[in-house]
Amino acid sequence: MFCYNGRNVSVTRENKERKKIDVKINRRKYTIVGTESKEHMELVAKLVNDKMGEIYQVNKHLDTTQLAVLTAINTMNDYLKLKADYEDLVTLIEEEE
């Protein structure tokens, strides 16, 4: 969904209007391109930046790559937990129908 930094190479295959914003994540500038609203893209970047900051606070020996990978790992874990909750809800609704 998001494209990237400098050359703006896309990872999305959606055919919607693209917006480009500059964000800072862990003191490094990234140009993000996506089809979502700018506010949404800024929120995503802010949440990633906040999460990296939180992880850094308890893992100050990590280099930036390790921090970024750990941020991705924690976000993926949150995603999978929410996905399980979502599927439970869907099952609940199906059972009641």
Place this chain on the structure above:
Amino acid sequence: MFCYNGRNVSVTRENKERKKIDVKINRRKYTIVGTESKEHMELVAKLVNDKMGEIYQVNKHLDTTQLAVLTAINTMNDYLKLKADYEDLVTLIEEEE
């Protein structure tokens, strides 16, 4: 939830039994510590590794930190979309009650 690499400094505050596994993400070894099952932790690491690989395929000029940040951004975006879907479902259930 996950701890980290070498010194195993925790980012979790949960008071459950911790398990430690070694995983490879983007050809670098990470020691992950978490309270989830080993299978769950391996799945999280695999999904992050797969996503980084996918993003690399269309952004071959990126360094590992950029790749990891972009992976975190995309995962966070997926998380927020799923969260919106989840909240819609909860609203639907509440309206029907």
